[in-house]
Amino acid sequence: MRLTSLLLVTAVGALVAGGGAQASELRFACYQDGVECDTWGRLLKQFESENPGTTVKIDIVPYKSILESLPVQLAASQGPDLARVTDFGGLARYMLDITPYIKDASYWEDNYGPTLKWARVNGPDDKGIYNVMDQLTVTGPFVNKTLFEQANVQMPAKGATWDDWAKAATAVAKATKTPYPMAMDRSGHRFAGPAISYGAKYFDAKGNPVTVDDGFKAFADEFVKWNKDGTMAKEVWAGSGGSAYQDAAKEFINGSLVFYFSGSWQIARIGKDVGDAFDWVAAPEPCGPAACTGIPGGAGVVGFKSTKHAEEVAKVLDFMAQKDVQAKFMAATKNIPANKELQQAGVDYVNATNAEKAALKQFTNDLQGFSPIAFEFQGYKNNRAIMNSTVTRITQAIVGESTLDEALGRIDSDVKQAVAAAK
Amino acid sequence: MTFASTAVRTVYQAAFNSLERPLLFVQNLVGMRRVAWMFLLPNLVIFGAFTFLPIILNYFYATTGSDAILLSQRPYVGAENFRTLLACKDYLDPNTCQQDIFWRAIHNTAKFVVLQVGLMIVFSLVTALILNRDIVLRGFFRGVFFYPVLLSPVVVALIWKWVLQRYGLLNAGLEEAGLSSVNWLVDANWSFFWIVFVTIWAHMGFYVLILLAGLQAIPSDVYEAAEMDGASKWRVFYRITLPLLTPTMVVVLVLSLIRAVQAFDEIFVLTGGGPGTATTLILHYIYETGFAARPRLFGLAAAASILMAAVLMVLTLLQLAVTRSRAEG
Structure with missing residues (x-):
């Protein structure tokens, strides 16, 4: 009897132990x-x-x-x-x-x-x-189509520049008394697409980061001006400190924003939360002098x-x-x-x-025309260092803590310091 | 003595008696001196693990480089992190410093401490003086002023964020009154004003309570004597209340000063340190450098925290010296 009990306990123990090892x-x-x-x-x-x-x-x-x-x-x-x-x-x-x-x-x-x-x-x-x-994902713009119709303003078509969109969105916001013409997520990733469109190269021939160049500076200059003159919703970038991420989806969903530069991951949220409150579309990538690109990711x-x-x-x-x-x-x-x-x-x-299907199609099509620099940027292992510094320093230029030139100089030194530390 | 209290007393006595024999046994076993250490041991272990060990580790992080978190993977760099933080042509102009945001945070913290602590003490004292008088609904008002202290800092910040955002309660009220709205949290000066205001609102009740206790400890016969001598109210306040309240005020000063230097949570939620770096205080810089930005510069963050600790220690020693000299004088 004692032997049987011992064997039974051993067998159960073995089963439990075996099961534990497999699960x-x-x-x-x-x-x-x-x-x-x-x-x-x-x-x-x-x-x-x-x-x-x-x-x-x-x-x-x-x-x-x-x-x-x-x-x-x-x-x-x-x-x-x-x-x-x-x-x-x-x-x-x-x-x-x-x-x-x-x-x-x-x-x-x-x-x-x-x-x-x-x-x-x-x-x-x-x-x-x-x-x-x-x-x-693909970074790109969402547009409140209903506001364009109410304002009787023609929506810029494929090939339109950032400037065209800024003018059109401002006209729509003015006509419809919408608080914000444009907004871009507070993210260096979002910033990079338009910067490349304006000619930013981000890397030299050897693949080393060269964050600040004429193209980067040109878009940074435009972006800071738009934030200062109210074309861009200043709260999004200036409303936070450090490199914290902040989106503007709420403003777009509430109908307070004409043009929202974010990305394809927002499609489901916008589709669900906007419902039939207004018509919206994903517009083609706005162009700069060098390209019409967003960033894949x-x-x-x-x-x-x-x-x-x-x-x-x-x-x-x-x-x-x-x-x-x-x-x-x-x-x-x-x-x-x-x-x-x-x-x-x-x-x-x-x-x-x-609307969601059309947006998915638009973003998928846009991806085919993206600049190779955009892919290189996405694959660069220290791209977060570039993005973080871009957000922190460009915000300082927006709120007047530094001049744009000082901010650009700091981006350059921040990235160098970060890359050295990450080695 | 009621039956209930007698019963409780008996149970307690029995519990103490039951402990006596094991304690005597332990005392005989390890000796009288070691028993004291035995009682201290749990506390020493907790302090050692969660206070002293992190301080020591912090020192090692401050003297090593790279973005690796494991000390074994971090190269020794000596005082390099401290040199980087302190590299400045003009300490009054953060733009001339290598780590400009660190120095902006230092400037902001200094400004915040002076304004917040100064105003906090003034408002707390005035409120305590009013609440110490025989006013109607005194208990209710004491509760009202203390209530924000019970709230979580994140809740406090979120409430005020809803009030202060562009389409928040305050701007709705201003527009209703025919005034133009203000972008409170996007304007640098207003943001700074609001972090001072909100932190005072959130913590004032605690200091009011301490000052109130100090005021009630002043003997009433001193005031009666002053009244008989015909002293004016201002003279009574200046010559009696203030000097007798000074030890309590020093406690309030030390506590509020330390708390102001360590301010983080409400400000982090309310403004995120922005706009730009307008409300970035030293703790926010440490957090951003060590944990939020990429790559994580743990060494720089640790060095900044050591510098902050040094400043706090100097301030605390200074306050203790003042307190001691007053007590002796």
């Missing part, structure tokens, strides 16, 4: 602009049913937490197993290369080649697979080296990268796919309104 819970830190994390939550149920013993626990966190807290956690080897991030270059040193764990690396290369490069910061020999893009899911479940993390990423999963995800979240096959086949945005 793995992966922590996934996820931020969302719309319903991205909720959608992953639904889709990952399928993954869990196909991979018994592996569960993915999604922690929905603010974007600020991904930008500010996650890097500190990762540096201390205390991060999650997976995260949805945008700063691929900055976090690359912590990312897990899933190549050894996936069956078909060529599928990844064929379908995600251009965006895989954004996380490959260890030189030309770096062929690792680190990130699956779940949201290809976006979010993707990555695994981290610190995980204790590298194989399972790779399986999750591989699941997320599959075309049918991506198609469901894009349709639900109303995002532009990074998957090449899916781009060619097109996504059936079944739940999107006509």
Whole structure:
């Protein structure tokens, strides 16, 4: 009897221990602009049913937490197993290369080649697979069409310059007594597109950052003037300090803004929150003397080296990268796919309104004409240093703390200091 | 003595008695002197882990470079971070400094401390003097002034943000009255005014309470004697109230001074340090440099925090010296 009991206890113990070793819970830190994390939550149920013993626990966190807290956690080897991030270059040193764990690396290369490069910061020999893009984004403008109609002002067409848009938006705001003609998110990423359109090169021939040049200066000059004379909503940039991010989506959604320069990730939010309050469109990229470009970018899911479940993390990423999963995800979240096959086949945005579908089409088309500098900028590992300094220093010029020349000089020295520290 | 209090007393006595034997046993085991250390140990461990260890680590961060967080990956740079912070042609003109935002934050903090602490003490004293008199609804008003102290700093800042934003409550009132609205949080001077105002509003109740206690501790016979001598109200205030309240005011001064130098949360939520750097104080600079900006310059942030700690220590020692000299004099 005693022997039977002992064997029973041992067997149960072995089962429990064995089960404990197999079961793995992966922590996934996820931020969302719309319903991205909720959608992953639904889709990952399928993954869990196909991979018994592996569960993915999604922690929905603010974007600020991904930008500010996650890097500190990762540096201390205390991060999650997976995260949805945008700063691929900055976090690359912590990312897990899933190549050894996936069956078909060529599928990844064929379908995600251009965006895989954004996380490959260890030189030309770096062929690792680190990130699956779940949201290809494009910076660009949203326009309140109803206000243009009410003001009886012709909306600038494809090829219109930033100046054309500034004049038209100001005329509309004046005629309709709308508080703000234009606004741009308080972000160096948003600023970079128009700056490149005005001729900013950002890098020299060797790929070293040269932030301030004539093109950058030309747009900075225009932007500061627009903020001072009320063409741009001054609150957005001048209303904060440091390099803090601030969008102007609320103002656009409330109908207080004619022209809003943000990006494709806002489509779902604007579509949902504006509803049928007014008509809106995503307009073609405004042009400068050098180009008509925004900046590509976006979010993707990555695994981290610190995980204790590298194989399972790779399986999750591989699941997320599959075309049918991506198609469901894009349709639900109303995002532009990074998957090449899916781009060619097109996504059936079944739940999107006509305005949302038109906006998605507009941004996807715009992407084809983007400047190569825009892609280089997005893939540069220290681009955050450029963006942060741009926001901080241009704001100082807007509020009159420094002249524009002083601000530009500071951007140059800030970037040099940051790049030196990041080496 | 009621039955209830007798019962409670008995239970307490029993609990103490039950502790006596184990304590005596421990005392015999480790000796009298070591028992004292045993009692101190939990507190020492907590202080060591959460106060002294971070201070030591901070020193190591301040003397190392790069953006790595692990000390083992950070190269030793000596006093380089301090030199970078202090590199200035003219300390009164932040534009001439290598770390101009650090010096703007220093200037803002100095201005903020002088204005906020000065006004806080004046308003707290006036309010305490009024609330110390036999006015109608005195208890209610004491509650009203103390209420903001109970609110979370983030709640305080959000409430005022709703009041002060361009389409907020204050501008709605101004427009209703036929006046033009003001962009309170986008104008540098107004933003600074509002951070001083809001922090005074949020914390004044605490200092009023301390001063009120100080006022009530002044013996009433001194005032009666002054009244019999025909002293004017101003003379009574200047010659009796103020001198007797000075020790309490020194406490208020020290506490409000330290709190003002450490101001962060309300201002971070209300203005984010902006517009530009108009309301960026030293703690905000440390946070921005060490945690928000990319790459994270932990060394520079740690060096700035050590400089700030040094200033705080000097101020505290100064205040203690003043208090001691007054007590002795």
